[in-house]
Amino acid sequence: MEEIHRIVETIQQTGLRGVLATIIHVEGSAYRKEGASMLFLEDGSQIGVLSAGCLEAALAHSVPDILASGTSCSFVFDMQSSDPLSWGEETGCGGVIHVTLEAVNDMLAAHLGTLKKYLEVRSEVKLVKRFDANGSVIDYGFLTRDRHLFGEWRGEFPPSLLEWTPPGESPRSGMKFVAALQSDVFVHTYYPKPRLILFGAGPDARPLAAIAANTGFSVIVSDWRSDYCERRYFPDAESILIGFPEETVPLIHFTSDDYAVVMTHHFRRDQQLVRLLSEQQLGYLGILGSKTRTERLLRDGPLQMKVHSPVGLKIGAEGPEEIAVSILAEIISTYRTNRKLKSGTV
Numbered sequence: 001m002e003e004i005h006r007i008v009e010t011i012q013q014t015g016l017r018g019v020l021a022t023i024i025h026v027e028g029s030a031y032r033k034e035g036a037s038m039l040f041l042e043d044g045s046q047i048g049v050l051s052a053g054c055l056e057a058a059l060a061h062s063v064p065d066i067l068a069s070g071t072s073c074s075f076v077f078d079m080q081s082s083d084p085l086s087w088g089e090e091t092g093c094g095g096v097i098h099v100t101l102e103a104v105n106d107m108l109a110a111h112l113g114t115l116k117k118y119l120e121v122r123s124e125v126k127l128v129k130r131f132d133a134n135g136s137v138i139d140y141g142f143l144t145r146d147r148h149l150f151g152e153w154r155g156e157f158p159p160s161l162l163e164w165t166p167p168g169e170s171p172r173s174g175m176k177f178v179a180a181l182q183s184d185v186f187v188h189t190y191y192p193k194p195r196l197i198l199f200g201a202g203p204d205a206r207p208l209a210a211i212a213a214n215t216g217f218s219v220i221v222s223d224w225r226s227d228y229c230e231r232r233y234f235p236d237a238e239s240i241l242i243g244f245p246e247e248t249v250p251l252i253h254f255t256s257d258d259y260a261v262v263m264t265h266h267f268r269r270d271q272q273l274v275r276l277l278s279e280q281q282l283g284y285l286g287i288l289g290s291k292t293r294t295e296r297l298l299r300d301g302p303l304q305m306k307v308h309s310p311v312g313l314k315i316g317a318e319g320p321e322e323i324a325v326s327i328l329a330e331i332i333s334t335y336r337t338n339r340k341l342k343s344g345t346v
Helices: 004-013 056-069 106-120 205-215 245-251 267-277 291-297 319-343
Strands: 018-028 037-041 072-078 095-103 125-131 137-144 149-152 174-178 183-190 195-199 218-223 239-242 258-262 284-287
Touching: 004 018, 004 037, 004 106, 018 056, 018 174, 018 183, 037 056, 056 072, 056 095, 106 125, 106 137, 106 149, 195 205, 205 218, 205 319, 239 245, 245 267, 258 267, 258 319, 267 284, 267 291, 284 319
Parallel strands: 195 218, 195 258, 218 239, 258 284
Antiparallel strands: 018 037, 018 095, 072 095, 125 137, 125 183, 137 149, 174 183
């Protein structure tokens, strides 16, 4: 998932100065694509990655200069070349990667904090950056779905960019030519964290919740058995809902970025949950249990959406941890497919 959520949390929590790195253009193949970002802190620590280790060391060399000047700068890494990069290593990754480094001053930190607030209420936000001839960022703006614009943008914001997705275009990240500016700008859309909603808080739900949170999902756990719902079992969950299905399901505003797994191990409750959840606009609905059990759950008739059962990829998983990996792998695969469909890239 995108690192921007962890990056902004770190900026808000640390007293250290930082530099934000963003991939703005890729030619050919690369480990990460346009919009990927990471944070370099002045103590040498890093949040996120832009590559499999090919770029980070080279970028880190420039961090002290960026912090000292308080400015921004762009770099181009030719991974097609056989010439070694600045630390003497060849890469052979096969692409050309353009990266921008920006000092995170108080103003940028405040705007990133506003971005975080919108993402937390599940609103998408579009970022636009404009550069000068030397590759420095001279303007940037964040645009919400309801056309609220914030950031540091001098002059009129191009009307064409006020449209969330201009006619005939897809919301793909990267450099775009804007006629009103007679220049290219970088455009990227930040999305809220996808949510994993676990209905069932038994011992097998704990590793799934932990791995999902570490992967970048916002996790909600729901169960009517209060003894299962102790915070110590789910320290990274965004929220824990205690109640029966008919009580908790109406409390959640479901979207297509929600991924639900039914795993209470209680047949009647699972049956009730599957019926309630199939009426929602979910991106994924999985049922833990055998194929035979699921057929019994669904014997009252077809559902309004596809059900993944047995839940998870077929990797021969055994035990809660391996099963958690298989489930999350299937959910991530579904999430990526759904995102490509929305962006028009498939």
